[in-house]
Amino acid sequence: MATINYERLQGKLNILADAAKYDVSCSSSAGTRKNQGGGLGDASATGICHSYTEDGRCVSLLKILLTNHCIYDCAYCTSRKSNDTPRAAFSVEEVVDLTMQFYRRNYIEGLFLSSGIFKSGDYTMERLVEVAKILRTRERFNGYIHLKTIPGASKELLLEAGLYADRLSVNIEIPTKSGLALLAPEKSHDELKAPMETVKTEIITIKESRKTHKKAPKFVPAGQTSQMIVGASNETDLQVIQLSSHFYKQYDLKRVYYSGYVPMLSDSRLPAIGTPVPMIRENRLYQADWLMRFYGFGAHEIVEPDSPFLDLDCDPKLAWAIRHREHFPINIQTATYEMIVRIPGIGTKTAKKIVKARKFNQLTLYHLKKMGAAVNRAKYFIATTGKNEHLAHLTRYNFRQYVLAQTQTKYKDQRNGQLALF
Amino acid sequence: MSQLLQSHDYTVGHLTPNIVLYEPSFEGWLSAVFYVYANKLQNDDSLQLIAQDCYLPSLIAQATSVTTDEYNAERVLTKLHKLLGRSGMRNILWGFLSEKDNIGTTLFQVVKYAIDYPRRPIMEDLGNLNVLELVQTVKSVGREKHRMEAFVRFEHTTDDIYFARVEPDFNVLPLIGEHFRQRYQDQHWAIYDLSRGYGIYYDKSQSTPSRPATLQTITDLDDTVLRNPASIHSEDEQLYQKFWQGYFTNVNIKERKNPRLHKQYLPQRYWKYLSEKQVLPNAEHLQKRR
Numbered sequence A: 001m002a003t004i005n006y007e008r009l010q011g012k013l014n015i016l017a018d019a020a021k022y023d024v025s026c027s028s029s030a031g032t033r034k035n036q037g038g039g040l041g042d043a044s045a046t047g048i049c050h051s052y053t054e055d056g057r058c059v060s061l062l063k064i065l066l067t068n069h070c071i072y073d074c075a076y077c078t079s080r081k082s083n084d085t086p087r088a089a090f091s092v093e094e095v096v097d098l099t100m101q102f103y104r105r106n107y108i109e110g111l112f113l114s115s116g117i118f119k120s121g122d123y124t125m126e127r128l129v130e131v132a133k134i135l136r137t138r139e140r141f142n143g144y145i146h147l148k149t150i151p152g153a154s155k156e157l158l159l160e161a162g163l164y165a166d167r168l169s170v171n172i173e174i175p176t177k178s179g180l181a182l183l184a185p186e187k188s189h190d191e192l193k194a195p196m197e198t199v200k201t202e203i204i205t206i207k208e209s210r211k212t213h214k215k216a217p218k219f220v221p222a223g224q225t226s227q228m229i230v231g232a233s234n235e236t237d238l239q240v241i242q243l244s245s246h247f248y249k250q251y252d253l254k255r256v257y258y259s260g261y262v263p264m265l266s267d268s269r270l271p272a273i274g275t276p277v278p279m280i281r282e283n284r285l286y287q288a289d290w291l292m293r294f295y296g297f298g299a300h301e302i303v304e305p306d307s308p309f310l311d312l313d314c315d316p317k318l319a320w321a322i323r324h325r326e327h328f329p330i331n332i333q334t335a336t337y338e339m340i341v342r343i344p345g346i347g348t349k350t351a352k353k354i355v356k357a358r359k360f361n362q363l364t365l366y367h368l369k370k371m372g373a374a375v376n377r378a379k380y381f382i383a384t385t386g387k388n389e390h391l392a393h394l395t396r397y398n399f400r401q402y403v404l405a406q407t408q409t410k411y412k413d414q415r416n417g418q419l420a421l422f
Numbered sequence B: 001m002s003q004l005l006q007s008h009d010y011t012v013g014h015l016t017p018n019i020v021l022y023e024p025s026f027e028g029w030l031s032a033v034f035y036v037y038a039n040k041l042q043n044d045d046s047l048q049l050i051a052q053d054c055y056l057p058s059l060i061a062q063a064t065s066v067t068t069d070e071y072n073a074e075r076v077l078t079k080l081h082k083l084l085g086r087s088g089m090r091n092i093l094w095g096f097l098s099e100k101d102n103i104g105t106t107l108f109q110v111v112k113y114a115i116d117y118p119r120r121p122i123m124e125d126l127g128n129l130n131v132l133e134l135v136q137t138v139k140s141v142g143r144e145k146h147r148m149e150a151f152v153r154f155e156h157t158t159d160d161i162y163f164a165r166v167e168p169d170f171n172v173l174p175l176i177g178e179h180f181r182q183r184y185q186d187q188h189w190a191i192y193d194l195s196r197g198y199g200i201y202y203d204k205s206q207s208t209p210s211r212p213a214t215l216q217t218i219t220d221l222d223d224t225v226l227r228n229p230a231s232i233h234s235e236d237e238q239l240y241q242k243f244w245q246g247y248f249t250n251v252n253i254k255e256r257k258n259p260r261l262h263k264q265y266l267p268q269r270y271w272k273y274l275s276e277k278q279v280l281p282n283a284e285h286l287q288k289r290r
Ligand code: SF4
Pocket: A070, A071, A072, A073, A074, A077, A078, A079, A080, A081, A115, A116, A117, A184
């Protein structure tokens, strides 16, 4: 077994954690791996956030780069060749050891391993696969493993990676082709999509063979995801959401992550250092994404071509409801579940509760509040048995301003206090 | 206390007691439920079921202490299982572990509702205030359970046991054991609740290839160790705590710093036992030196 240099490990870990921190596709939910007796770990539960960084983001995985050396020069990336930054590289054994030791102490749910490209795509990918393989076979580790596929890595390596990893992801990086061409001339959308196609095809093939051969291997049981950076080039939200929708349909992606660009490099092609991180926009994109995945909204309903950006003042569901007042008020005693989830302030959980509870009771605003609805928003859009005096406002010509003024403080809270920064 | 013991002497029909005290265990509460029905007190609107150790004697209320009776408890449990099903029983048990002051009464009212309307899926009737109260309590208990599964920090000791200290808001140790048992099958570990003075222990040598070991209850741990676990740290423990601290510090994006959100997700009352929080922000080992 290769020896580990503990003296230097701390420094490497600090550098390579820092270098990986902008990657956001790190949730460990949707794992399906069970501890088959005697091993360490179990990834069958929904993901657990073991800690939160000071920026309020969940820490559930050991998220590191194998190395931040890179032969590429993508403008938005701190690991790019031309950036002057301290470089480091882990050995395979060091990553294995950190993962096991952190897992044993209940710090993490597993490993998220990405890397800069040293030497070549294949050379790098081989090492990522080696880490996963040792963890699964020698260490009998059943925790969660997410590997980033390295651009240019061969199909064979991708397929091997998928046997050990719970999830694979390919970053699309920049949502528009022109943006990517400008910021990462060595990459192209078509090239980045190719591995997605490979992984998707293999998932389907293995699923099929598992129907007849129960013992057929699992292949990325938690599926594949992607990430795009927003705010580094001048893409619209319409473009972003359409691309996501395309990914969900075309490649059966489990999730698309959005990462608001953090300016940390001076480059004439990029927003200047000091430009605020587009946090609200990022938040709105996630909300829009939820609407597509859980609320039955189509991409075309969320952003309409004549105004291709999401409303920063109100969440996309409220914005949709305000644009489409013809659907309201909705009678919660009789409406379908699909319509009830479209009421602003009512989430899927509350909607399910409503559908159950209304069999016993005529529901009032009070009940809705108790069930967890944000009544301060919902009240403008629902008809209940009693008289709802808030409904009178639905026909106001300045309804949008009125609703926003009434719910503004709540919004600031919901945006997690970010507004106070600006 | 002597007052409480004497209260055994109250007899039904003479002075109707409206407070029923139970020994603070789930069986104790079940026994109290049995007592209420046996003495036909269930329709008394002022009836309260209170854990003995939470009860402050008052002049106007009449209190009866019920001793735990395993046979009666078992009978009630069987009946409730039939009425409420697995998930309903889960709600009752989780609600009970909240240790909230009024939970004994709330649970009783829910049970009574179920007995009065045996055909109704009463747990779905959130318009009933007792059901609603219970469901909300269960939610808080669930949140605490989840937080404990997340915030337990094992420290490796010289005995090769991974040891964690916790002080949860509710009595969630009985609820988290299974999670850790499934997950940590190949190491010895223990989680100790300091505020309640007991813990759970997994001894991996008792496991078989097909089945993880059963959990044992531990009590009366050495106070000096509980106050200062560093005294029993294995050789490597400090090293990995430092690695974790360095990791935790360096994944932070300072352009997005948001202390309010940080505290909302990671409430300060848990920090005491989080290794990543036991370090000064400018400590040497957090730096990106090579
Ligand atoms: S290839 Fe990856 S690591 Fe290298 S510069 Fe581009 S984004 Fe950064």
